[in-house]
Amino acid sequence: xxxxTAYDGxxxxxxxxxxxxxxxxxxxxxxxxxxxxxxxxxxxVGDDAEDVAADAWLEIARDLGRFRGDGAGFxxxxxxxxxxxxxxxxxxxxxxxxxVTGEVDDAPVLPGTDSTQDRTREPLSAAHALELVCRLPRxxxxxxxxRVVVGLDGPAAARVxxxxxxxxxxxxxxxxxxxARELGVGERAVSxxxxxxxxxxx
Amino acid sequence: xxxxxDADGTGRxxxxxxxxxxxxxxxxxxxxxDALDVLLTTAVRAHAVDRAAEARAVAAYRTxxxxxxxxxxxxxxxDWRPPGGVRPR
Numbered sequence: 001x002x003x004x005t006a007y008d009g010x011x012x013x014x015x016x017x018x019x020x021x022x023x024x025x026x027x028x029x030x031x032x033x034x035x036x037x038x039x040x041x042x043x044x045v046g047d048d049a050e051d052v053a054a055d056a057w058l059e060i061a062r063d064l065g066r067f068r069g070d071g072a073g074f075x076x077x078x079x080x081x082x083x084x085x086x087x088x089x090x091x092x093x094x095x096x097x098x099x100v101t102g103e104v105d106d107a108p109v110l111p112g113t114d115s116t117q118d119r120t121r122e123p124l125s126a127a128h129a130l131e132l133v134c135r136l137p138r139x140x141x142x143x144x145x146x147r148v149v150v151g152l153d154g155p156a157a158a159r160v161x162x163x164x165x166x167x168x169x170x171x172x173x174x175x176x177x178x179x180a181r182e183l184g185v186g187e188r189a190v191s192x193x194x195x196x197x198x199x200x201x202x
Numbered sequence: 203x204x205x206x207x208d209a210d211g212t213g214r215x216x217x218x219x220x221x222x223x224x225x226x227x228x229x230x231x232x233x234x235x236d237a238l239d240v241l242l243t244t245a246v247r248a249h250a251v252d253r254a255a256e257a258r259a260v261a262a263y264r265t266x267x268x269x270x271x272x273x274x275x276x277x278x279x280x281d282w283r284p285p286g287g288v289r290p291r
Contacts, residue, residue, distance in 0.1 A: 021267055023260060023263060023264055023267070026260060026263045027256060027260050030256055030260070031251065031256070034251075034255075050252065050255065053255070054255055054258060054259070057258075058258075058259070060259075061259055061260075061262035061263040061265075062262065062266045063274070063280065064266065064271075064272055065266075065271060065274050066274050066275065066276045067282065068281045068283050069282030069283045069284070070282075070283070070284060072284070073282030073283060073284065074282070076282050077280065077282045080279070148242050149242050156282075
C-alpha cells in the first residue's frame with residue numbers, strides 16, 4: 001500500500017500535532033479521515049451517516065489524547081468509534097442501509113479491464129459500485145469497505161469488527177468474489193445472451 | 203478558515219490518495235476490475251466537504267483540549283500502535 005503509506009505519514013503527523021494542542025492540525029486530520037468514514041457509514045446507516053459521523057467526531061475529539069498509534073492506527077481507531085455509534089443507535093432509527101443518496105455524482109464510466117463488461121451490462125459508475133458493495137451481506141460489505149474504502153489492513157479490519165482475522169478474510173473473499181461475479185469478471189461471468197441478468201445470489 | 207488549509211505550511215488541501223491495490227486481497231487482483239476500488243473511492247469523494255460539520259468537530263476538539271481532556275489515560279481500545287513497531291503492508 002505505497003500511497004497509503006505516504007498518506008498515513010501525513011495523517012499521523014497531523015494527529016500528533018493535534019494531540020499537542022494544534023487545532024489546525026486536528027482540522028487536517030478531520031478532512032483526511034471523514035470521507036472514508038462517511039463512505040463506510042453510508043452502508044451501515046444510509047442517510048444517517050452524517051449524523052452518526054458527527055457524533056463519532058465528538059467522541060474522537062474528546063478522547064484524542066487517549067489515542068496511541070500512527071496514521072493507519074488512527075483510521076482504525078476512528079472507524080471503531082464510528083461503527084460503535086452506528087450500531088448503538090436506538091432500534092427505531094435503524095434502516096436498511098443504502099449506499100447512495102441523491103447528491104452522489106454518478107461518475108462517468110471508468111474503462112474496465114474485462115471486455116465482458118461492455119457486451120451485456122450497463123456502464124459501471126462509482127455510485128453503482130458502492131451500491132453493489134452495500135447490497136452484500138453485511139459482514140461481507142463491512143469487510144470490503146474497511147479494506148478498500150477505509151484502507152485498513154487485515155488485522156486492523158478484524159479489530160474494528162471484533163472478529164478473528166480469518167473470519168474477516170473469508171468475508172472479504174466472499175464479498176469480492178460475489179462482486180467479481182456481478183461485474184462479469186471471473187469463471188462465472190454473465191452469459192452473452194443479452195439479458196444482462198446477474199448470477200444467482202449466494 | 204483559510205489558515206487551516208495551510209496548516210502544514212505547504213498550502214496543500216489534504217485529499218485522499220489515489221486508491222492503492224491492497225496487497226493482501228483474498229481475490230487475485232486480475233479477477234476484479236481494476237476500476238473497482240477507484241470507483242468506490244470516487245463515490246466516497248463525490249460528496250462535498252461539509253464545512254459546518256468540520257467546524258463543529260473542531261469546536262469539540264478545542265473544548266476538550268481546553269478542559270484538559272487530552273491528558274486522559276490510554277485505554278486498551280485506544281492503543282493502536284503497530285505490533286513490533288513495523289506495520290506490514
